[in-house]
Amino acid sequence: MINERELESGLTQVEAERRLKKYGANVLKQKKRVSPIKIFISQFNDFITWILIVATIISGFMGEKADAITILIIVIMNSILGFVQEFKTEKSLEALKEMASPTSKVIRDGKVKVINAGELVIGDVILLETGDKVPADCILLSTGNFMVDESLLTGESVGVEKDSGDKNNSLYMGTIVIKGKGRAKVVETGMKTEMGKIAGMLQDIEKERSPLKEKLASLGKVLVVMCIAICIVVTLTGVWRGQDKYEMFLVGVSLAVAAIPEGLAAIVTVALALGVSRMLKRNALIRKLPAVETLGCTSVICSDKTGTLTENRMTVKALYFNGRVHRIGKDILPENVLMKKAFTYCNDCNFDMKKADISGAVIGDPTEVALIKAFFKDIKTLNTFLGKARRTYDIPFDSDRKMMSVIMKEGSRKIGYVKGAPERVIRRCKYILDGSEVRIFTSDEKNKALKAVEKMSFDALRCIAGAYKDKEVVPGKSLEENLIFIGVAGIIDPPRKEAKDAVLKCKLAGIRPVMITGDHKNTAFAVGKELDICKHESEVITGEELDKLSDRQLAVKIQDISIFARVNPGHKLRIVKAFKAKGNIVAMTGDGVNDAPAVKEADIGICMGIAGTDVTKEASSMILLDDNFATIVSAVEEGRVIYDNIRKFIRYLLSCNLGEVLTMFLTSIFYLDTPLLPIQILMVNLATDGLPAIALGVDPPQGDIMRGKPRAKNESIFARGLSEKIIVRGALIGVCTVLAFVIGLYLGFGLKTSRTIALCTLIMSQLIHVFECRSENHSLFEINLFTNVYLLAAVATSITMVLCILYLPFLRGVFHTSALRISQWAIVLFFSGIIAFLNSLYLYFK
Structure with a gap:
């Protein structure tokens, strides 16, 4: 049992913490989280990756140990990058689930606190009202008109009435309060509750599948088939022309690894998760x-x-009673005790009597707080006033009736008080309080009151009417009939x-x-x-x-x-x-x-x-x-930003991958030497596909993001010319890379140096293109390149990798590259930058 003191003050925080250690958290068992090791291992669970590992083993057996080790390192680095993406996503979504976990109103140390439901302990006194989910197994201690939906446990959709005064006072975790309010004592938590005995029901929000991710996963499968087909053509063409079978096999596998956008769906998840985190910071x-x-x-x-x-910072500005409107702060208000009683007793605020300031001591709905603050200037006077009566029955406010009613026992008398929407309350009033006299409320006087309400409402005042009943005061619907009209409070909410x-x-x-x-x-x-x-x-x-x-x-x-x-x-x-x-x-x-x-x-x-x-x-x-309404608009803006960023990295990944495939395909059909070795193709993939694409996923919004019309819900991700941009830019990357390779051969630089020029042209053209992808409508001249520091860091990292494989002797031997001279770099920069330059000129003048 619980004594009267505990009913009012609840457990102490110290005792609650002791019981939490003893009984454990009030949560249902969850499925085991995926360990970081399993996430890392899953990065290798890919058909193409396995082929590459097999190719690495074959390389080792054939004596190409340097190639084998390098390919293995690149595979591991790609896997680490994928692991970091997925691990961060899991962490972000775990934090999201933690934020979305239910809360509960509990009385601790005599104060009403809102805590995570998982922190509830046996013996806690909680407050429940319509719409709340019962957070643990409880017994009702005090209630009024209390009804619960137990269909989750029983399958019966009919609400079940509960009463603190009889055996039917048990509440179960997961059920919903559909009527009334009350206090309850927690008797079981976590897996010892009835719900815990049946099954866990915690929602795994991170398993929710994004429709866009589903579409891109399907697109990825189509692209895989197309890329593998092209890779087979490139491989067979090379073999037919008499090139080494083993080398062409590695070329085909490496090209497939580079060309297939296997990280597309994963990066979408990362972008969504990061966007969710940003939204959380904006409430x-x-x-x-x-x-x-x-x-x-x-x-x-x-x-x-x-x-x-x-x-939601309400202040009473006007009161209508005795036939006229009294402006608070301007008029001298005559005492109206019954109005004070109606708006104070017919009120669900909680009070912290330890606080001297009335503003901090009254806790509850802002409208009800404003009504109390209008009549009381200090907590001591309020406490004395509240001690003169006791609530014995109430009918909670609901949006259909637009009223709330209580029965108060004042000495030996029972008096009913009602407050609510003026037109609803006035309609139910038969009498009116005029000074100290009660008389019939005539139609003319009702119209006069309603006109006063209308006039107050034109001043943006929210109006609440008060009434009472001192005869035939019994629980039930009749409590709200034949009322005595007291007056109206006009509350402003700026x-x-x-x-x-x-x-x-x-x-x-x-x-x-x-x-x-x-x-x-x-x-x-x-x-x-x-x-x-x-x-x-x-x-x-x-x-x-x-x-x-x-x-x-x-x-x-x-x-x-x-x-x-x-x-x-x-x-x-x-x-x-x-x-x-x-x-x-x-x-x-x-x-x-x-x-x-x-x-x-x-x-x-x-x-x-x-x-x-x-x-x-x-x-x-x-x-x-x-x-806050502004938060909704911020969320919509963030939603647009996320979608735009997804389009950005789709544009970047697919156009770059298309460029890589076309580079190899064009040289094979024109009977040219292979422009890139397998290990160089993998280097391109490592340098350009990972970090820059992720950095685009966190690109800040363009200034005009909220200046365009909303997109259609069923709009294709490739709408508004994106597919054309991908095809054209991808083709130009491929053509420019092949031209740079051919010019290198034509100028007599040799095959090794020409391949290095092609490698650098392919990488640099993609790294320049990543900045173009930041906007679909603005040129490079109009984009502030320094607003995305992550992208700058990603590109700087990629360029550093390129310089390392060109100018560090050990890596130069591994990747079969040459140290380029300034004149050779001029070829690279010309062919990698010319298309971006011309495109930017076109957009700028357009």
């Missing part, structure tokens, strides 16, 4: 990797208003400063920002106009008006709507479907349990990290850690 937690690709396609962002477009810039950025990027709120139409319009989301009232529609439209009518009208006011979560789902019906890629925000269907239906489901429920988090693709 956007990606739960599902495919969402990264879809983000760049987003054409509509449907965002909640409160806390996302606004600061727009975020960064939200206006984010809205402008959306519009420049061809993305339509849409506001969705439960607030009054006028309040929503005032905020929307200030943020430049809309200009005219005709762009605003209410949930009531929405209900009168058929799905077909809504799909037609939705193109002209920028703000949806007084809507419920059911409306959100219709809004998403209507936008999608018009061909839009929709991002939708949500936090409550009822938002989950709309969040799941959206192309990009976004959950609020601060206010979001566990159910909505699980339905979402992305979690906003700061609940």
